[in-house]
Amino acid sequence: MLKKPAKFFPILSFFCLCLVIVSCTITPVTPKSNQPSFDNNVQNSGFVMFLDDGSGLISTNAASRYNFLISIYKNKFIPPITENYGLTFTNIQNTNYFIISAEGIVNFGKMNHWKKNQIIP
Secondary structure, three states: OOHHHHHHHHHHHHHHHHHHHHHOOOOOOOOOOOOOOOEOOEOOOOEEEEOOOOOEEEOHHHHHHHHHHHHHHHHHOOOOOOOOOOEEEEOHHHOOEEEEOHHHHHHHHHHHHHHHOOOOO
16 A cells, blocks of 8 residues: 555645745836936936926937937837827926926836836837
């Protein structure tokens, strides 16, 4: 009687070992920004402020970065977004700022996350 279970022990051990190896997941470290980058000697990454309607005010450098990200990730959106999507030029406070819509802010955050995590479009 003891001989039959002894035959299956190596096979059972092999399957258990395979199960342990396959179930181990290696998760890459997610990059995190500790502080905003500088934009025109101000450490705000080009985001100036939120407006009352939920939109935001961004610098020309941030608008350029937004359009660059759109050129890379435009087809990940349905329907695909185009350059200057949700951007409106304004001269608030006698500066060349852009108003970015609330949806544009969300899209900017998504695309920035994809770029930092090296997600290929």
